[in-house]
Amino acid sequence: MDLIFLGTSAGTPTRSRNVSGLAVLEESGRGWHLVDCGEGTQHQILRTPLSLHTLESIFITHVHGDHCYGLPGLVASAGLTGRRAPLRIVGPADIERWLTTTLTLTGCTLPFELHFEAVERTSQWQSHTLHIDAWPLSHRVPSYAYRFTEARPGPQLAFASLERDGVPKGPLWGRLLRGEDVENQGRRFRSLDYVTFDREPRRILVAGDNDRPELLADACDGAQVLVHEATYTADVAERAGPNAGHSSAFGIAQFAQATGLPHLVLTHFSARYQNDERHSPSIETLREEAAAHYDGALFMAKDFQRYRLDKHGALMLLPDPA
């Protein structure tokens, strides 16, 4: 499971960071998911190996512009470049209202279907290899985290059961191993009865804007990775006041430490923080504050960084392909 950061800035883009967007790639290579879609996300995608034709679903954490203003252009471009497969869009119900109004007023007819699912009404979804579920957060408007959990981690055939039930050897076994329920000569075999899983599922939690990390305590159970905002340092958060609805580097690090999370990836940095640490304040300021309170593996996300969560549950930053 890979993550590609498409935008790591809060509120406004900067010359080196776009507003929010994060690609979650399925292990199978058969598709990917987009969490948030700030303005310019489609432009960022042009600079990655990602294609709008293999995008499975879009998850919007909350209805603020820096998390969704890229949606109409992204779906319009997917249509103009020939996408025909339906696209699932999960998010607060106002996303559907806004996007359909926008497409209508701007005369945009898509050659594929949009399947909207309101996160207020449904909180679990499936994809090729993942279970996805949503967790409510605390922000100025309703905001959610999305959790991506591997559905079938390290499947192994249970040979004793297959032989006991006389399941004919050959292609049937392969289909059961891949998760298919199969029929043979009037008998039905359920994959789950003949497959065991040999390791813990990989689990990545991607949070929207949130000023109460502790709301994610249950969601972090079994998660190897939390991607969370750290909009500013604790002193700036204090000056911004409680109405801003954001977490500080200190606050989220303290939570991750208490929860025993192995990997914490921070993102959504206020535009005041420079990428270049020769300029103050820089993201290094945020990193230092978080590192002082968190002993796990800490990463400060940058646009276009690609991370891989391997089968052993270890997260690594992949080298820049350029």
Added chain:
Amino acid sequence: MDLIFLGTSAGTPTRSRNVSGLAVLEESGRGWHLVDCGEGTQHQILRTPLSLHTLESIFITHVHGDHCYGLPGLVASAGLTGRRAPLRIVGPADIERWLTTTLTLTGCTLPFELHFEAVERTSQWQSHTLHIDAWPLSHRVPSYAYRFTEARPGPQLAFASLERDGVPKGPLWGRLLRGEDVENQGRRFRSLDYVTFDREPRRILVAGDNDRPELLADACDGAQVLVHEATYTADVAERAGPNAGHSSAFGIAQFAQATGLPHLVLTHFSARYQNDERHSPSIETLREEAAAHYDGALFMAKDFQRYRLDKHGALMLLPDPA
């Protein structure tokens, strides 16, 4: 008067071209105007000397996504970075409807006023040094050209008239020269009675999507520059059919030739045309088709190019500042 191209691609962005956006800078250095605002226009602006704080007005040619999806993010960022001055937005009435709906649904409250002016109801505007007027075009949806005309080209004091009427020498003369009407000891003097203009006004016409260039015949009167779309070559236009609503390089060149326009700047190139002429088809293909039918000065716009129309009515491409 300068032009800075912020996007020169039709429909979808490419790695080297953004969708439509063009900055028109006033001679005075006191402000600028934006014609069209495709997604990512605010990102492009970050790479120019332009500031969202000195933007006077936005003119939208028509309500298609590649010409307006950047509006909500641009005004939101202007607010977040401290703009307080009102901003005029001119365009089809649906622009107001869409933008206000968008800002409301996404919880965006601006710290400055938006002054909407529907081009269906008003077609003339003023700024510091320019008259601006709108001209209807032909496209799949209502589309307009905006024409920027210098209001006071080369003002000179009419000394004979000043002396004849006994207008006191000194600061009053300077104010009259700058266009102010003034009062002195109960007498009122109108600037227009004491100032003459020593040259033709500069005039730049910026068109939206349009499949009938001849609609601009009157608008081109006295214009030194026409910025117009040339979405594809004539043969591709033929294949696209009459419903596409676009001009070919051939069609617009033929019009500019017939009209005797001194400078033609083409833009809004289909994403199929590459910037790099080692790849076919490239924008060079479009240039060749236009050049074969137009004897004036022909320019193929590129993102971030800056053009200057000087006082003698000559247009030049300024060197890249990098």
